[in-house]
Amino acid sequence: MNDSDIQVIIQRQENFFRSGITLDTNFRLDALRKLKHLLWDYDEQITEALKQDLGKHPFETYASEHGLAIQEIGIMIRNLNKWSRPQRAYTPMAHWFARSYYINQPYGRVLIISPWNYPLQLLFMPLIGAVAAGNCVLAKPSRHAAHTTRVMQKLISENFDPGHISLIEGGSQVNQYLLDQQFDYIFFTGSTQVGKKVMEAASRHLTPVSLELGGKSPVIVEPDSSPELAAKRILWGKLLNSxxxxxAPDYLLVHRDIKDKLIEEMNKYLQSAYGSDIKSNPDYGRMINQANTEHLAETLKGKKIIIGGETDVAEKYIAPTVVEVNDLNDILMQEEVFGPILPLVEYNDLGEALEIIRSKPRPLSLYIFTRNKKTQQKIILSTQSGTGGINDTVIHFVNPNLPFGGVGKSGMGRYHGKYSFETFSYKRSFLNKATWIDIPVRYPPYGKKMWLIRKLIR
Structure with missing residues (x-):
């Protein structure tokens, strides 16, 4: 698709939004219902595409990709009329007689740039919120998940007016061209490095943005936690989508008193979950491409590997791997791993672990394993992160009632469920003043009205 083709779509979406059709909640509901049916109809194609792109098992595909999108649509359909109604606000006595209210108004034309790691979910989740809020959407997925992108392109192009929802393919040049255009809202999911470029481009037009980035999400394992449960839940979260x-848990901070037992339980979990031949197990996925596989394989050279470590670049395979790290300047502790490799750092007291976390940019998630509620609160109050989990990992992302997003270098903005609807709309306030009476306090001459205005506004 060339620049002129993109311009045609942009103009078409401008005209479509100006027509006012998306302001009708019935139109939005019809679009959402259609999308929900299509996700069911395309179930087999989606599953096969994600198997080809990332080696995902159908269970994982539904649980972490289009099942979440279907759930999100259901939430929007059930609540859209309620969320779209004018919301009353209290009117202070100084403004009587009047009625104060606000409406949730769509921004207009939304650009969504999504990544390859959850290619369907991370495109459709914000898209669903944007459509529910009454916007027109131009979606640009990653070129790396090519099979899934083709399925999504077919689903959208054959069933929706391009003026309402359009998906375009391409590489970084297309991304840059899109960012040079003026949109009313930009929603980006990807790396912190690219997120900075998105924000810089948006600033030229004062376009509001949501940035869903990443970072190094730590796990703290205190000695009073259950090593068996911690091992299962940490590795499940780490190995999801490879x-x-x-x-995903990015690095592990483990108290010395529980380290050996935790490692023992991790080995037991891997055996029970995947057997002795993990590489051949259909439940275990693959890296997105050989380049990423090779990069991570390089980071393992010369390391103290205590679990796994096997790699096959040609097969895009990296075994579940735990690496003991003593040097905090190690590359595994400096950049986001984004693969099935888990650096482990031993600590002697909680203060050490907290200092390591505070020395790094604020992460997207923080995971705490301890039964002690006071310790839980101490860790929460001593750190900052976009989200978190206590005695579990990753699963908070699936709760549609929780706002999801980062802080600092891990991102800005919140979405999922109602928070998606609020992200893609702005609150437009009105005060409707009565005409049957006009109290003259505010008009000159002010004379001796000072005492009265102080009574009314205080």
Whole structure:
């Protein structure tokens, strides 16, 4: 698709939004219902595409990709009329007689740039919120998940007016061209480095943005936690999508008193979950491409590997791997891993662990394993992160009632469920003043009205 083709779509969406059709909640509901049916109809194609792109098992595909999108649509359909109604606000006595209210107004034309790691979910989740709020959407997925992108392109182009929803393919040049255009809202999911460029481009037009980035999400394992449960839940979260998740546990801070037992339980879990031949197990996925596989394989050279470590670049395979790290300047502790490799750092007291976390940019997620509620609160109050989990990992992302997003270098903005609807709309306030009476306090001459205005506004 060339620049002129993109311009045609942009202009078409401008005209479509100006027509006012998306302001009708019935139109939005019809679009959402259609999308929900299409996701069911395309179930087999979606599953096969994600198998080809990332080696995902159908269970994982539904649980972490289009099942979440279907759930999100259901939430929007059930609540859209309620969320779209004018909301009353209290009118202070100084403004009587009047009625104060606000409406949730769509921004207009929304650009969504999505990544390859959850190619369907991370495109459709914000798209659903944008459509529910009454916007027109131009979606640009990553070129790396090519099979899934083709399925999404077919689903959208054959069933929706391009003026309402359009998906375009391409590489970084297309991304840059889109960012040079003026949109009313930009929603980006990807790396912090690219997120900075998106924000810089948006600033030229004063376009509001949501940035869903990443970072190094730490796990703290205190000695009073259950090593068996911690091992299962940490590795499940780490190995979901072969570690290619923005909320995956990125490094492990383990108290010395529980370290050996935790490692023992991790080995037991891997055996029970995947057997002795993990590489051949259909439940275990693959890296997105050989380049990423090779990069991570290089980071393992010369390391103290205590679990796994096997790699096959040609097969895009990296075994579940735990690496003991003593040097905090190690590359595994400096950049987001984004694969099934888990650096482990031993600590002697909680203060050490907290200092390591505070020395790094604020992460997208923080995971705490301890039964002690006071310790839980101490860790929460001593750190900052976009989201978190206590005695579990990743699963908070799936709760549609929780706002999801980062802080600092891990991102800005919140979405999922109602928070998506609020992200893609702005609150437009009105005060409707009565005409049957006009109280003259505010008009000159002010004379001796000072005492009265102080009574009314205080």
């Amino acid at each position: 570690g290619q998740s923005c909320v």
